[in-house]
Amino acid sequence: MFDLIPYLEKKQKLVNDSLRQIINHTISHERLVSAVNYSLMAGGKRLRPILCLAACEAVSGTYDQAISAACALEMIHTYSLIHDDLPAMDDDKLRRGKQTCHIKYDDATAILAGDALLTYAFQILSSNKPKTYEQAANWITVINNVSTAAGIGGMVEGQIRDVTSEGTQLTLDQLEKIHLLKTGALIKSAITSGAILGYGTSIMIEQLEIYAENIGLAFQITDDILNVEGDPRVLGKETGTDQNRGKNTYPALLGISKSRELIKGKINNALQALDNFDNKSDPLRAIAQYIIVRKK
Amino acid sequence: MFDLIPYLEKKQKLVNDSLRQIINHTISHERLVSAVNYSLMAGGKRLRPILCLAACEAVSGTYDQAISAACALEMIHTYSLIHDDLPAMDDDKLRRGKQTCHIKYDDATAILAGDALLTYAFQILSSNKPKTYEQAANWITVINNVSTAAGIGGMVEGQIRDVTSEGTQLTLDQLEKIHLLKTGALIKSAITSGAILGYGTSIMIEQLEIYAENIGLAFQITDDILNVEGDPRVLGKETGTDQNRGKNTYPALLGISKSRELIKGKINNALQALDNFDNKSDPLRAIAQYIIVRKK
Numbered sequence: 234m235f236d237l238i239p240y241l242e243k244k245q246k247l248v249n250d251s252l253r254q255i256i257n258h259t260i261s262h263e264r265l266v267s268a269v270n271y272s273l274m275a276g277g278k279r280l281r282p283i284l285c286l287a288a289c290e291a292v293s294g295t296y297d298q299a300i301s302a303a304c305a306l307e308m309i310h311t312y313s314l315i316h317d318d319l320p321a322m323d324d325d326k327l328r329r330g331k332q333t334c335h336i337k338y339d340d341a342t343a344i345l346a347g348d349a350l351l352t353y354a355f356q357i358l359s360s361n362k363p364k365t366y367e368q369a370a371n372w373i374t375v376i377n378n379v380s381t382a383a384g385i386g387g388m389v390e391g392q393i394r395d396v397t398s399e400g401t402q403l404t405l406d407q408l409e410k411i412h413l414l415k416t417g418a419l420i421k422s423a424i425t426s427g428a429i430l431g432y433g434t435s436i437m438i439e440q441l442e443i444y445a446e447n448i449g450l451a452f453q454i455t456d457d458i459l460n461v462e463g464d465p466r467v468l469g470k471e472t473g474t475d476q477n478r479g480k481n482t483y484p485a486l487l488g489i490s491k492s493r494e495l496i497k498g499k500i501n502n503a504l505q506a507l508d509n510f511d512n513k514s515d516p517l518r519a520i521a522q523y524i525i526v527r528k529k
Numbered sequence: 530m531f532d533l534i535p536y537l538e539k540k541q542k543l544v545n546d547s548l549r550q551i552i553n554h555t556i557s558h559e560r561l562v563s564a565v566n567y568s569l570m571a572g573g574k575r576l577r578p579i580l581c582l583a584a585c586e587a588v589s590g591t592y593d594q595a596i597s598a599a600c601a602l603e604m605i606h607t608y609s610l611i612h613d614d615l616p617a618m619d620d621d622k623l624r625r626g627k628q629t630c631h632i633k634y635d636d637a638t639a640i641l642a643g644d645a646l647l648t649y650a651f652q653i654l655s656s657n658k659p660k661t662y663e664q665a666a667n668w669i670t671v672i673n674n675v676s677t678a679a680g681i682g683g684m685v686e687g688q689i690r691d692v693t694s695e696g697t698q699l700t701l702d703q704l705e706k707i708h709l710l711k712t713g714a715l716i717k718s719a720i721t722s723g724a725i726l727g728y729g730t731s732i733m734i735e736q737l738e739i740y741a742e743n744i745g746l747a748f749q750i751t752d753d754i755l756n757v758e759g760d761p762r763v764l765g766k767e768t769g770t771d772q773n774r775g776k777n778t779y780p781a782l783l784g785i786s787k788s789r790e791l792i793k794g795k796i797n798n799a800l801q802a803l804d805n806f807d808n809k810s811d812p813l814r815a816i817a818q819y820i821i822v823r824k825k
Contacts, residue, residue, distance in 0.1 A: 261686045264693065269681065316644060321636035340617035344640065345689050348612060348647065352680035355651045359673035369665035376672060377655035384648035385565065390557045393641050397560065 235512075237519035241283060247296065248282040249274070251304050255357065261349075268338045268346035269353075273311050275329045276469075278529075280452070281306040281420060284520065285427035288441055291507075291514035294431020301361060302375055302426045305354035309383050310419060312350035313392070315343050322396060323478075330469030355380070375426045382422035391415025395480075403481040409450065411481075416456075417449030440506045444517065447503035451496045451524050457482035458492055459529070468529045496525050531808075533815035537579060543592065544578040545570070547600050551653065557645075564634045564642035565649075569607050571625045572765075574825075576748070577602040577716060580816065581723035584737055587803075587810035590727020597657060598671055598722045601650035605679050606715060608646035609688070611639050618692060619774075626765030651676070671722045678718035687711025691776075699777040705746065707777075712752075713745035736802045740813065743799035747792045747820050753778040754788055755825070764825045792821050 256270045282303030289299035318325040318333040319340060326336050335343035358376050363369035381387055391414030398411070424445040428438045459468060460475045461484050475482045483492040503521040507514050552566045578599030585595035614621040614629040615636060622632050631639035654672050659665035677683055687710030694707065720741040724734045755764060756771045757780050771778045779788040799817045803810050 259681055261681045262689045262693070265681060265686060265689045312644075316640055319640065321640060341692050342689065344612055344615065344617060345685050345692075348608075348643075349681040349685045351644065351647055352676050352685065355672060355676040356680055359669050359676060361669075363666065363669065366662040366665060369662060369669060370659065373655050373657075373659065373665060373668060376651060380648050380651040380655060384652055385555055385557045385561060385645040389641050389645045389648065390561060393558045393561045393638065396637050396641075397558070 235515040235519050237516070237523055240516050240519070244283045244286055244296075245279045247286070247300065248279045248303055248307060251300055252307065255304060255353075264338070264342060265345060265349060268334055268342050269349055271331075271337060272315050272334045272346060273308065273350065275331050277307065277311070277329060279307060281310050281423040284420060284445075284517075285423040287514075287516040287520065288424040288427030288433075289431035290427075291441070291510055291517050292428050292431040292433030292437050293513060294427070294433070299427045299430045301357050302379075302430055303423075305357040305379065306419065306423045306426070308350045308354040308357070309379070309388075312347040312354075313383075313388060313419075315347040315350070317392060319343060322392075325470070325474070327470050351383075371429050371432075375429055378422045378425055378429075379419075382418035387414055387418035387422075388416075391418070398481055400479040401481075403486070405486055408481050408483065408486060412450060412453040413446065416453050417446060420449040420452065421445035437510070440509065441517075443506035444503045444521070447499040447506070448521050448524060451499040451503070451521070454483045454492050454496050454499070455524055455527060457484050458489060459527075461489065463529070493525075500525060531811040531815050533812070533819055536812050536815070540579045540582055540592075541575045543582070543596065544575045544599055544603060547596055548603065551600060551649075560634070560638060561641060561645060564630055564638045565645055567627075567633060568611050568630045568642060569604065569646065571627050573603065573607070573625060575603060577606050577719040580716060580741075580813075581719040583810075583812040583816065584720040584723030584729075585727035586723075587737070587806055587813050588724045588727040588729030588733050589809060590723070590729070595723045595726045597653050598675075598726055599719075601653040601675065602715065602719045602722070604646045604650040604653070605675070605684075608643040608650075609679075609684055609715075611643040611646070613688060615639060618688075621766070621770075623766050647679075667725050667728075671725055674718045674721055674725075675715075678714035683710055683714035683718075684712075687714070694777055696775040697777075699782070701782055704777050704779065704782060708746060708749040709742065712749050713742060716745040716748065717741035733806070736805065737813075739802040740799045740817070743795040743802070744817050744820060747795040747799070747817070750779045750788050750792050750795070751820055751823060753780050754785060755823075756780075757785065759825070789821075796821060 252273055259266055285299050285303040285306055286296045314328060315334045317323050318328060319335055325333050334346055361372060363372055391411050394411045395415055421442060424441050425438055428441050460472050463472050465472050500521050504518060507518055548569055555562055581595050581599040581602055582592045611630045613619050614624060615631055621629050630642055657668060659668055687707050690707045691711055717738060720737050721734055724737050756768050759768050761768050796817050800814060803814055
């Protein structure tokens with residue numbers, strides 16, 4: 234029986250150490266580095282980087298092939314949180330139990346810290362010196378996948394759809410579309426990046442994409458449920474904020490009980506997609522099952 | 530005698546056509562695409578993409594080798610203007626004779642349009658399918674150069690230094706440092722990217738870097754002078770804003786006349802760096818000389 238918690242802790246430490254090393258080697262304006270460090274090291278779950286490393290291992294790669302991509306993905310995720318929290322967007326004051334970046338520093342610094350993190354991700358993704366054509370081509374594919382997922386037809390589109398739909402009633406399909414873009418696309422690119430860098434076959438990558446889409450949605454529905462009935466002290470952020478803001482969520486649209494059923498269906502789909510993988514994909518299986526029971 | 534104006538017009542048209550094609554093929558949320566299109570097609574000079582193409586040609590490459598990098602550089606430049614204009618930063622209402630993005634749309638849309646453009650640049654830079662190892666390695670080098678120049682130790686650092694130094698007295702060295710970062714780094718990466726993609730030798734690239742640093746500073750000093758004595762109708766933006774805001778500028782530090790002398794020195798350095806180049810670098814020579822006489 235695979236034991237997930239020590240696996241997650243080990244991988245979190247690996248990612249945190251790598252991110253800390255990057256920041257420690259960064260030469261720039263003190264306030265900017267401080268803000269970047271503050272948000273990046275604020276105690277995130279490191280879901281995206283861990284999925285990236287786990288996908289690399291699932292296709293028989295080793296974690297060191299994907300660690301820089303894993304760090305880049307966490308940087309992009311952190312930039313998106315910093316910008317989403319700004320007064321002009323969600324106007325959130327608390328994140329992971331700490332003041333959001335613009336509260337701790339100021340709006341200008343938060344905008345620039347986000348910009349810096351997004352750009353830094355691509356600096357990291359292009360910092361490897363590939364030795365073969367295949368290696369170089371793989372990195373370019375990863376950069377293309379990640380930028381497409383994070384960009385105008387991915388995460389940023391999801392965010393503008395989210396912001397502009399507040400106070401209007403969405404259908405389930407429209408809500409799913411927002412989440413596939415806003416959180417799903419980057420989660421998917423984390424998994425495909427890991428698989429590409431581990432030299433996975435195209436059939437493996439296709440199956441992992443199905444896994445990714447399903448856990449991405451399951452993760453988001455759980456997030457919505459935690460915003461209704463989670464414990465703010467455990468979550469590290471306020472709850473009930475979605476309802477106050479008139480946000481479209483799964484619980485608001487379907488109720489808690491049907492939302493939970495939907496999560497179960499998605500997780501089953503995700504597990505099925507791994508049917509032809511061996512026990513090196515056990516971490517991915519365990520992560521899928523963990524999503525529904527998580528408390529933060 | 531090389532005739533610069535038709536050269537600039539031809540290259541501007543090339544860049545505009547390519548950017549328009551990219552936007553026309555973009556599938557995303559209508560408001561986001563509209564904001565991106567608004568700022569990207571607001572009539573910029575296209576200095577960075579033109580320098581990229583001209584550098585490619587100066588090392589005997591052809592423009593099509595560098596056109597996608599040229600477009601990516603203009604996207605990064607445009608994102609930086611959108612974010613710099615935000616109320617939390619420079620709070621500018623007019624840019625190129627038109628409303629700034631956050632005035633035309635709103636702050637949230639402007640933040641996201643900037644984020645989208647920055648990310649799109651890396652999508653474009655990674656969209657080529659390299660056929661050889663050298664080609665693939667060159668693209669990775671270009672992505673690394675551009676992200677380094679735009680990022681936490683480049684343009685973003687320049688911007689936070691600029692924002693945090695308002696109202697304090699800088700030395701000439703400190704001011705030059707800000708401009709080397711804020712505008713110089715991206716201009717330099719435009720030129721080196723073009724030269725790398727045109728398969729320039731490392732000696733050529735070194736000389737072009739000297740050219741780039743010098744015209745970057747000359748360009749910035751001219752900008753400062755135009756903010757004092759330019760014609761707002763020709764410039765398409767308000768003048769006198771630097772002084773009102775207590776900004777550190779070359780005219781404020783040295784006076785107009787010494788600032789002009791400084792420009793001449795920088796341009797001479799830039800031209801000298803091209804001494805061993807043949808007439809394929811005439812556009813770069815002409816651009817250096819044009820900087821001092823430009824009215825917008």
